[in-house]
Amino acid sequence: MSETVLVVGGGLVGALVALRLAESGQTVRVLDRDRPGAEASSAAAGILAAQVEASAPGAAWELGLASRALHATLHRELIELTGDGSGYRKNGALEPTTELDHEARLAACSWQRSRELPVESLDEASLRAIAPGLNARYTGGIYFPDDATVDPPRLVASVIEAASRRGVRFEQGAAVREVTTSGGRVTGVRTELSQRSAEVVVLCAGAWSGQVGGALDDPQEIRPARGQLLELAMSPVPFSPVLYAGGGYLLPRSDGRVCVGSTLEMVGFERGTTAAGQRTLLDRAIDAVPSLGGARLTRSWSSFRPRTPDGLPLVGELGVSGLFVAAGHHRSGVLLAPITAEIVRDLVVHGRRHPQLGALRPDRFRRGLDR
Numbered sequence: 001m002s003e004t005v006l007v008v009g010g011g012l013v014g015a016l017v018a019l020r021l022a023e024s025g026q027t028v029r030v031l032d033r034d035r036p037g038a039e040a041s042s043a044a045a046g047i048l049a050a051q052v053e054a055s056a057p058g059a060a061w062e063l064g065l066a067s068r069a070l071h072a073t074l075h076r077e078l079i080e081l082t083g084d085g086s087g088y089r090k091n092g093a094l095e096p097t098t099e100l101d102h103e104a105r106l107a108a109c110s111w112q113r114s115r116e117l118p119v120e121s122l123d124e125a126s127l128r129a130i131a132p133g134l135n136a137r138y139t140g141g142i143y144f145p146d147d148a149t150v151d152p153p154r155l156v157a158s159v160i161e162a163a164s165r166r167g168v169r170f171e172q173g174a175a176v177r178e179v180t181t182s183g184g185r186v187t188g189v190r191t192e193l194s195q196r197s198a199e200v201v202v203l204c205a206g207a208w209s210g211q212v213g214g215a216l217d218d219p220q221e222i223r224p225a226r227g228q229l230l231e232l233a234m235s236p237v238p239f240s241p242v243l244y245a246g247g248g249y250l251l252p253r254s255d256g257r258v259c260v261g262s263t264l265e266m267v268g269f270e271r272g273t274t275a276a277g278q279r280t281l282l283d284r285a286i287d288a289v290p291s292l293g294g295a296r297l298t299r300s301w302s303s304f305r306p307r308t309p310d311g312l313p314l315v316g317e318l319g320v321s322g323l324f325v326a327a328g329h330h331r332s333g334v335l336l337a338p339i340t341a342e343i344v345r346d347l348v349v350h351g352r353r354h355p356q357l358g359a360l361r362p363d364r365f366r367r368g369l370d371r
């Protein structure tokens, strides 16, 4: 069986890459060792934190802004194609402040304001208007009205459905062991059961990308970083933007659920949640919004972020003709998936290089060491 393109991994990144390639006329098959979309992409909180989490200008910032804008159009596109969207909401992100730290926090965002992006300094009345439930010690806030959220399980399901309608075949239970090559060209992949041939292979296996043989030079460049989350339910939720407080975040959904995140733990691929991790999240949530102490605790879960040394993904060619990678999106894979898919499509189909591709080069860590 020969395909033009084999995508290894059917998370959000792989599914969206597959959709964009199929739209460009490629024959695409996605191989996933499990149910496509079931790993980090469905576990994520879904914050499109292009501004609130940005600390300096640079590639991450440029890509985040571009991709946040693409999410608004992707949502509409998915509704047209599948009848359901991504749950996209432009509800803004808010960092509550006290009298002691307000000016310092505002100054830390001045570089964003000088680029004419909206960053609002809120007084107490404006703060209470959008987040009446906040702890009384907060007297102001920094508000990023253009940051947005999606509902990750809906987003992933819609993208997989849209890609399927565009002719992409998703294959479950196809664990790829290694990429195969001959004479400096990719020839396909070997799964646990068979050899599959293809002209192009795109590695999108998230935190597991280093386990696929014959692809990354250093498998350790993408490592799993476990993140725990929990979900509370209360109605009405006494804040409308995503809150960034106490070192974590609280994301209100439109139906009364609040997603509280997250931990960052280097524990390998150990699944599950811990008492200490969950306590940290609950303490943060109840401290920020005291009435959440009476909310129902409805769910807790964890998954693995694909972490690279600099937090940016590896995107580009892998030194073998026809072999590409788009993996290692760490804490921003939901945000960056739309721009990643466009970058990969442009590279694979048109040989066109995105201006930020240099910052994402898969060999950048080794090049850094060589200098």
Ligand SMILES: Cc1cc2nc3c(=O)[nH]c(=O)nc-3n(C[C@H](O)[C@H](O)[C@H](O)COP(=O)(O)OP(=O)(O)OC[C@H]3O[C@@H](n4cnc5c(N)ncnc54)[C@H](O)[C@@H]3O)c2cc1C
Binding pocket: 008, 009, 010, 011, 012, 013, 014, 031, 032, 033, 034, 035, 036, 037, 038, 039, 040, 041, 042, 043, 044, 045, 046, 047, 048, 049, 174, 175, 176, 177, 204, 205, 206, 207, 208, 209, 211, 212, 226, 227, 228, 229, 261, 262, 302, 303, 304, 305, 306, 326, 327, 328, 329, 330, 331, 332, 333, 334, 335, 336
């Ligand atoms: C707790 C938590 C909260 C997060 N919150 C946010 C957020 O708010 N905003 C944001 O932008 N990002 C967030 N992220 C990050 C985001 O979830 C990831 O960066 C993103 O989902 C990575 O997508 P992916 O498709 O690369 O990986 P995944 O979704 O993990 O998909 C990888 C796929 O590859 C498959 N696979 C693995 N090995 C093989 C193999 N050998 N053969 C075939 N298939 C294979 C897996 O089965 C899986 O389906 C969060 C992550 C976590 C853990």
